Amino acid sequence: MLKNYLLVLLLSAVHCFSNSQVLINQHDDFLKLEGDQLHYFIAPSGHSTLQAVKSHLKEFKPVNSRMVNLGFETKDVWFYFETKNLSDSRLIRMLKLSNPIIDEVDVYKRIGKSTFIPVAKGGDQRPFAWRYNGNRELIFPLRLDPHSTNGFLFRVNNGGEQFYFQSSLEKGSYIQVKHGNKQVFYGLLFGVMIFIIILNLAIGILFRQRTAYLYTFYGASFTLLQLSLLGFGTTWLWTDQYFISNRANPVFASLGVLFFLNFTYRFLELKKNTPRITRFVRFIQISLLVNLCISLIPGTTFMNISAITVNALTLILNLFIIYPLIVTLRTGSKTAKSYLLAFSILQISVFAFVLRNFGVIPNSFLADNGLQIGFAVEMIILTFGILQRFKLMNEASISALAEANDLKENLNIQLEAEVELRTKEVIEQRNELEQKNEEITSSILYAKRIQNALLPSGSYYSSLIPNLHVFYYPKDIVAGDFYWVKRIRIGDDIWKFVAVADCTGHGVPGAMMSVLCMNALNESARLLEDADPADLLTRVSSYLRNYLLTDGMELSDGMDISVACYNSEKQILRFCGANNPLWIVKPDEIQVLSPTKRPVGKSESSLAFELHEITYTKDQRILLFSDGCIDQFGQKTGKKLKTPGLKKLVLEQYDPNPENHLQKIEQGLLRWMGSEEQLDDICMMLIDLD
Numbered sequence: 001m002l003k004n005y006l007l008v009l010l011l012s013a014v015h016c017f018s019n020s021q022v023l024i025n026q027h028d029d030f031l032k033l034e035g036d037q038l039h040y041f042i043a044p045s046g047h048s049t050l051q052a053v054k055s056h057l058k059e060f061k062p063v064n065s066r067m068v069n070l071g072f073e074t075k076d077v078w079f080y081f082e083t084k085n086l087s088d089s090r091l092i093r094m095l096k097l098s099n100p101i102i103d104e105v106d107v108y109k110r111i112g113k114s115t116f117i118p119v120a121k122g123g124d125q126r127p128f129a130w131r132y133n134g135n136r137e138l139i140f141p142l143r144l145d146p147h148s149t150n151g152f153l154f155r156v157n158n159g160g161e162q163f164y165f166q167s168s169l170e171k172g173s174y175i176q177v178k179h180g181n182k183q184v185f186y187g188l189l190f191g192v193m194i195f196i197i198i199l200n201l202a203i204g205i206l207f208r209q210r211t212a213y214l215y216t217f218y219g220a221s222f223t224l225l226q227l228s229l230l231g232f233g234t235t236w237l238w239t240d241q242y243f244i245s246n247r248a249n250p251v252f253a254s255l256g257v258l259f260f261l262n263f264t265y266r267f268l269e270l271k272k273n274t275p276r277i278t279r280f281v282r283f284i285q286i287s288l289l290v291n292l293c294i295s296l297i298p299g300t301t302f303m304n305i306s307a308i309t310v311n312a313l314t315l316i317l318n319l320f321i322i323y324p325l326i327v328t329l330r331t332g333s334k335t336a337k338s339y340l341l342a343f344s345i346l347q348i349s350v351f352a353f354v355l356r357n358f359g360v361i362p363n364s365f366l367a368d369n370g371l372q373i374g375f376a377v378e379m380i381i382l383t384f385g386i387l388q389r390f391k392l393m394n395e396a397s398i399s400a401l402a403e404a405n406d407l408k409e410n411l412n413i414q415l416e417a418e419v420e421l422r423t424k425e426v427i428e429q430r431n432e433l434e435q436k437n438e439e440i441t442s443s444i445l446y447a448k449r450i451q452n453a454l455l456p457s458g459s460y461y462s463s464l465i466p467n468l469h470v471f472y473y474p475k476d477i478v479a480g481d482f483y484w485v486k487r488i489r490i491g492d493d494i495w496k497f498v499a500v501a502d503c504t505g506h507g508v509p510g511a512m513m514s515v516l517c518m519n520a521l522n523e524s525a526r527l528l529e530d531a532d533p534a535d536l537l538t539r540v541s542s543y544l545r546n547y548l549l550t551d552g553m554e555l556s557d558g559m560d561i562s563v564a565c566y567n568s569e570k571q572i573l574r575f576c577g578a579n580n581p582l583w584i585v586k587p588d589e590i591q592v593l594s595p596t597k598r599p600v601g602k603s604e605s606s607l608a609f610e611l612h613e614i615t616y617t618k619d620q621r622i623l624l625f626s627d628g629c630i631d632q633f634g635q636k637t638g639k640k641l642k643t644p645g646l647k648k649l650v651l652e653q654y655d656p657n658p659e660n661h662l663q664k665i666e667q668g669l670l671r672w673m674g675s676e677e678q679l680d681d682i683c684m685m686l687i688d689l690d
Contacts, residue, residue: 077155160303196383
């Protein structure tokens, strides 16, 4: 029953449409689909199917105009037309829709009385490869048998953008000729636009004209808008980038209007001439920025809102500019006259474009292409206006410069006398500073000699411990790092004590602390009753705290230190560290003896110094070092060496000869530093326990 009902509907629809058939002869190059030849139906919901629309064929209404213009329609719109091939030949005609940025188009051909089969698909939100011969326009080939009557149904959805197009049936050869002519026209048009953009950019760069920069951004935004509207954006720039192609129009329109408003505000000096409109300008700017953000939100609703809003704001802005333009013209501004001419031309084209989008005026060549032509003419006129404005500003600058030169000449005599006096004072101060600097440097060098005298000499520590080697690199002339070597008899045993310490600070303050800490070590070592580095550090810490007690206030200075002692006969190694560890180095591994996490001297921690004792083998070495090496930045990486980096360096540079081993570590560390500034004192001690 339902099937028969649909058949009756289709037959009645066919009878209705048969009176408005498009008659096609073999020699017809171009036939418009207009008036009652093209019928349309707006689907009740956003998206619809062919099956659902079949039952509404009787509700299709004739377009009754040369072009389809439905404003900002978001729903599916279905169109139907019939052709009759009057020739004896099979013909191929192209269904062409003049708007190249329609989102979706599905074309169906009627077979028999009630069947429609799909024949083509395309659109801006479909793969570009589906386009006929890679053409930017929407073209769909239709095959027409001799003396046949054919019905065609096509669905169009434009996602809330301006819903307008002209439909026609054209020969392929005719399309190629028209395409070539249009390419020449658009090539000249966009060539002029790009030249004007580059010219304004050059003016902005060469003459530091912010107005030219704003006009460059305006020109670039509107040129991209034109490329998008005409389908060149999808063809050349964002092929198959569906979100970009869908949002390009409101985005570039919002940016273009925003930059044009900012350009107008500066070009006509509205802040000075019409200060009362500043708040309104800010409102429009914020509205455009908000609309720009809305246009980037996914969803048809946001797309529709942004498209309508930017068109509405464009109309408001065109009406708004009239008042400040008149006020500026009354001031006698020469640049305002060129703006008036350009504005008038652009006004006509913009009003035609926007009113066409809202469906108020019918489509025509001027309505379709007037925006591009008006924009190009406006760009040329305003570029001359920018040059004229720059010329006027330059003349004013030259006049002001002449006045400034006169004032400068009067001031030069006074300045020369003052400069001569100041120069004499500076030279005297420089000489005084150089003398003081020499005295300070001489004192520091003398302090270095004293510090070096206090450090164990190479011959001294070599006589005590033959296989001990030191790498010592102060950051400044004097250092806060030091090393300490002592051989102490405790009972019947001889114990060899070694230490590497890092005192608070570096330079002169660190050096002074190092002298105090060396003295504390020597004094505390004399009082030892057992070979116990932990006891030694406890005594040194107490010594420093008492010594640094000033006027009832205890200074927070102290040191981080690694102290080890070993007995060669018993092969016993004892270690205690304050923040600094001790490494036991083998050819292929490193064993770490961890320090107590507190310094020697005043400390917030009440931890007792922890003693480590191990029995060593003769193939082992011990390495003591300050934190200056692990905190050093490398030239190539820009990062600190850190503990893993130092471990890797120590193992990679391993050498059977301990002296060579330390030299290789030193060279590797210097290569790591490169030209980077040394951050802290560096001290390292390597002892072969064999």
